[in-house]
Amino acid sequence: MTPQEEAAYDFPHRHLLGLKDYSADDILHVLDQADKFLEILNRPIPKIPTLRDKTIVNLFYENSTRTRLSFEMAQKRMGADVLNFSSSSSSVQKGESLKDTIRNIESMKIDMVVVRHPSPGAPHFISRCVDAAILNAGDGAHEHPTQALLDIFSIREKTGRLKGLKVVIIGDITHSRVVRSNIIGMTRLGMEVMVCGPRTMMPLFIEELGVTVSYDLEACLEWCDVAMALRIQLERQGGGLFPSQREYHEKFGIKKRHLREFPDFTIMHPGPINRGVELESEVADSPRSIILNQVTNGLAVRMAALYLLSGGKRE
Amino acid sequence: MKAQTLLSGEDLDRTYMRLAHQFVEPFDKLDHLAIIGMQTRGVDIARRIHKHIRQFFSVELPMGVLDTTFYRDDFRTKMRMPSVQITDIPFDLFGKDLILVDDVLYTGRTVRSAMDALMSFGRPASVRFCCMVDRGHRELPVTADYVGMFVPTHLNEEIRVETMEQDGRNAILVVKKEEPKT
Numbered sequence: 001m002t003p004q005e006e007a008a009y010d011f012p013h014r015h016l017l018g019l020k021d022y023s024a025d026d027i028l029h030v031l032d033q034a035d036k037f038l039e040i041l042n043r044p045i046p047k048i049p050t051l052r053d054k055t056i057v058n059l060f061y062e063n064s065t066r067t068r069l070s071f072e073m074a075q076k077r078m079g080a081d082v083l084n085f086s087s088s089s090s091s092v093q094k095g096e097s098l099k100d101t102i103r104n105i106e107s108m109k110i111d112m113v114v115v116r117h118p119s120p121g122a123p124h125f126i127s128r129c130v131d132a133a134i135l136n137a138g139d140g141a142h143e144h145p146t147q148a149l150l151d152i153f154s155i156r157e158k159t160g161r162l163k164g165l166k167v168v169i170i171g172d173i174t175h176s177r178v179v180r181s182n183i184i185g186m187t188r189l190g191m192e193v194m195v196c197g198p199r200t201m202m203p204l205f206i207e208e209l210g211v212t213v214s215y216d217l218e219a220c221l222e223w224c225d226v227a228m229a230l231r232i233q234l235e236r237q238g239g240g241l242f243p244s245q246r247e248y249h250e251k252f253g254i255k256k257r258h259l260r261e262f263p264d265f266t267i268m269h270p271g272p273i274n275r276g277v278e279l280e281s282e283v284a285d286s287p288r289s290i291i292l293n294q295v296t297n298g299l300a301v302r303m304a305a306l307y308l309l310s311g312g313k314r315e
Numbered sequence: 316m317k318a319q320t321l322l323s324g325e326d327l328d329r330t331y332m333r334l335a336h337q338f339v340e341p342f343d344k345l346d347h348l349a350i351i352g353m354q355t356r357g358v359d360i361a362r363r364i365h366k367h368i369r370q371f372f373s374v375e376l377p378m379g380v381l382d383t384t385f386y387r388d389d390f391r392t393k394m395r396m397p398s399v400q401i402t403d404i405p406f407d408l409f410g411k412d413l414i415l416v417d418d419v420l421y422t423g424r425t426v427r428s429a430m431d432a433l434m435s436f437g438r439p440a441s442v443r444f445c446c447m448v449d450r451g452h453r454e455l456p457v458t459a460d461y462v463g464m465f466v467p468t469h470l471n472e473e474i475r476v477e478t479m480e481q482d483g484r485n486a487i488l489v490v491k492k493e494e495p496k497t
Contacts (some may be wrong), residue, residue, distance in 0.1 A: 009398055029398075036382070036399040045435035048385040078385075304399075311396040 011308050015134045017123050018143035019184045027185055031153050034297070034304035040077065041299060052079035054111040054310055059102070059126075060137070061087040061117040066271055066295065067137050067147070071114050074302040083110070098122065099129055106130040112310065115139075133309040141175050146305060147270055148181035150298040152189065154290050155226055157297065158266055163190040168220040170252055171230030171278060172201040172241075178230060178270050183209045196220045197230075197252060200241040217252050221262045228268040229254055229278040245277045256282045266290060316493060318475075321466065323486035330463045331360075334445060335367035337461050338414055347410060347440060349377040353417040353429055354400040359478035360447055361416035379404035381415075386428035408437035414461070418476035420446035423455035448487060450474045463487075 009029050019027065040046055056075050060068055068084075075082045085105070087093075092101065102113070112133045115123045120142035127134040138144040156162055167186060173179050173195045186193050187210040195206060196214045206213060214220050221227060232248060242248045253276075254267065267279070267289040275281050284291060322330065342348055352361030358380050365378050382400040415429055426444055433442060445461035450468040466474060466489065475488045 010395060033399050036401060039402055040385075043435055044437055047435065049431070050385040307399070308396055 014309065015123075015127050015136075016145050016305055016309060017127060017134060017136050019145045019148055019181050019188070020143070022145075022185075022188075024188045024190075027149065027152070027189060030149055030301065030304050030308065031156060033308060034149075034153055034300045037303040037307070038297070038300040040303070041296070047077055047079065049079045050307060051075065051310055055081045055083065055109065056112040056114065056306070057083045057085060057105055057110050057132075058137075059085045059105070059113055059115040059117075061092070061098075061115075061122070062138065064116055064137070066298070067116065067144075070295070070298045071135075071137060071146075071302055074299050074306055077299075078303060078306060080112075080306075083108075098125070102126050102129055106132060112306065135305060135309065138177055141177050141180070143181045143184075144177040145181050145185075146298070146302055147178050148185045149305070150294055150301040151178075151182055151228065151268060151270070152185050153301050154268065154294045154297045155266070157293065158290050159225065162186075164192065165226065166192045166194070166224045167226045167228060168194040168196055168214075168224040169228045169230065170196045170217065170220065170254070172232055173197050173206060173230075174201050174203045175233050176230050180209075182228070183211055187211070194220055194223065198242050198248070217254075218258070218261075221254070221258055221265055224265050226266045226268060227254060228270075230270065231272060232274055232277055245274070249277050253278055253280065254283050255280050259283060259286060259288065268294060270294070317491045318488050319490075321487045321489060322464065323484065327485050327487065328363075330447075331363050332367050332371075334461055334463065335364050335371060338364065338445070339368060339372055342412065345372065345374050345376065347412045349379065349406060349408075349411045349413055351379045351381050351404065351413055351415050351433070353415060353425070354380065354382040354402075356476050356478050356481055357415075357417040359480045360418060360476070363478075364416065364445075377406040377411075379406065381429060381432055383425060383428040383432050386431040388424060388428065402432075404436055408433065408439045411439045413439045413442045415442060415444045417445075418447050419474050420444075420449045420457075420459050420462075421452055421474075423453045423457040426457050427455055447476050448474050 011029055040048060058068060058071055072082055110132050113126060114135045114137050115126055116137040117139050120140035122139050123134050123136040136143055136145055159165060169179055169182060183193055193211040194214055195211050196217060199215065202213060267283060269279060269291050273279055273284055275284060339345060350361050350365055352358035365376060369375055380401060380403045382402045384397055384399045417425060430442060443460040446459045447463035449459055449462045449465050452470065468474060471492045473490045473492060475490060477484055477486045479485055
């Protein structure tokens with residue numbers, strides 16, 4: 001590598017706390033790098049030594065399958081040492097505070113922390129307590145930046161473009177961190193975003209984020225290039241936001257007949273799917289669904305994010 | 316900054332032609348020979364040699380592209396991570412006689428990382444190394460099998476291999492960096 005080639009994109013971030021801090025160029029740089037990481041997953045030996053001198057802690061204060069496994073796999077593929085922490089089996093149960101926990105873990109000389117926490121802003125708080133690079137893997141109903149990055153990556157992979165693309169996000173807009181990160185990222189990249197769901201799940205003033213609101217699913221499907229259904233998060237709501245899952249499905253579930261009636265849109269879902277609620281099974285498994293691509297792409301996107309944030313030690 | 320052109324245009328193309336013949340020379344059959352260009356300018360150089368081999372010997376050798384960023388050993392000294400480029404090796408390496416092509420051989424660290432990278436794609440029968448310019452100052456015990464030209468250099472000089480694809484012309488230059496003013 002000669003000095004001519006060192007003049008690369010100057011990625012200015014130390015953490016990935018939310019897409020709010022990332023410009024359109026920053027987001028596109030992560031996606032372009034993720035493209036290169038996708039190739040590694042198909043090698044006969046899909047492992048690279050890039051992070052072999054790094055120790056990464058996965059700090060999960062909330063349940064997760066996909067995100068945690070995806071992060072752990074990405075870290076192991078890149079040769080990092082991985083520590084897994086889940087609050088249910090730790091001293092958090094004895095009343096240790098978040099600050100004390102993270103300070104203690106930092107004393108073991110760690111380089112990066114991947115954190116999921118039920119309180120919005122917890123990753124930001126941690127980034128002020130310790131010197132490690134912090135990646136937000138979901139904080140309350142605030143942001144879930146790697147999910148949005150992998151969603152946008154998957155859309156670009158499928159359609160080949162982003163600017164001007166029409167995306168409708170359907171479901172519980174109020175309680176979803178995936179929505180928040182996606183709206184920020186997509187609008188920054190010049191995509192048109194519409195949100196659709198029951199009025200009880202639609203936050204006031206959501207238009208301020210630069211999206212349009214609709215309560216008519218079929219009008220949305222007619223309009224959009226991509227339809228992203230969100231999981232109905234039964235654990236996050238006190239209940240009573242809609243009469244029954246069956247009624248929700250009647251009004252906001254994407255059904256088999258929609259595939260016939262609207263032949264163009266692509267189907268996405270961040271998982272886990274409640275089959276028969278957000279999506280009928282035939283829809284989730286149809287060739288127009290890119291739900292499983294989202295999972296593979298999630299690995300590549302997380303590898304890229306870990307790579308970009310692993311640069312050098314602070315003086 | 317003072318730049319001096321060492322080779323360009325047709326003179327440089329003769330070097331490419333010589334390398335094309337040298338690549339083929341030790342082999343009775345060309346069935347197992349393949350060329351891998353190292354990002355970025357090594358790829359352009361490899362493509363040019365590949366083209367000459369096609370013209371002279373009427374064979375289409377398999378050709379791959381390798382980015383060694385993941386295997387570099389200088390991450391710890393840098394705050395910003397270098398951008399990763401495409402790796403694309405569209406053939407099975409097993410049993411192949413590979414020739415790695417890069418623009419400048421200097422410390423030897425890039426070739427070392429390239430060999431590491433190659434091994435995660437399979438087990439080639441042999442790997443040879445070709446550089447357009449060998450400028451000396453090795454930090455690792457490696458050497459090139461094929462060399463475009465030897466250029467003895469000072470540490471404050473920089474060798475630039477420019478390619479049509481990246482720089483709009485084919486040339487080899489030596490650039491003298493200005494002494495820091497004291």
